[in-house]
Amino acid sequence: MTQQITIYTDGSSRGNPGPGGYGAVLMYGDKRKELSAGYRKTTNNRMELMGVIAALEALKKPGLNITLYTDSQYIVKALNEGWLNKWLATNFAKGKKNKDLWVRFYNLYTHHHIKFVWVKGHADNPFNNRCDVLATTAADGKNLLVDEGYEMDVNNLLL
Template identity: 65%
Template structure:
């Protein structure tokens, strides 16, 4: 798309994460919408948590983008993510190097680096309700968690050996 075509468009991203057992096998699901274009992403992990998968969905969505500094809105059913970003909790966690045992430092740091190129607006949606795209993300996330050839959430598994 040309720069002129980009104007007036906004990328919409829907994300969800799931874990069976929390911790347990988990996965994330993402739906990206740009005008009439739609892309779905998902992956499963052998041992992780729901919050990690919720956050990884956002990260993977942003990392999949080829254009920087475009307007985008991320819809998630994770109040953990919405509050951490919109209420500026993350800024404090970064400033204090995650003191007090704040979890998921590896993923939050990865997300924070992405905010140099993207300033997403987060919108909370009720999970397992009437939002078809959030429900699709949930289907992708749970199918990934239940799949074969699960990946290793190295950040989570490394934290277990502390």
């Protein structure tokens, strides 16, 4: 029998761009794992994606059945409405953002069976709220990581 994993994710940035962070809660049976990290300069959408990526990278086996809950319409619509397939087919033409993270995500996504479910943010879902706390705490932390994909892209625009 294939294992069923439940994942909640959230991303945050203090300013857009600004310091940011992600949070994720992974659950399997009675086991639970929390993940988070903060970045010195990034965007909200990048952190939303990083929450999903970090959660999927933490999984040790391929072929899992996953229900992933997020308050990001950006992510849910990209998958459920086929935006990502169009972006990939056109190599992210017309300035579509976050190519580095979408490609990284897609390479993980293809190894599992994932159902994406949108949940209302800052509402009464305790797991989404926990992810929000993890993300905002990480964004407000010290020793923030460098979001190289974001900062390299911004630097290229300035050349």
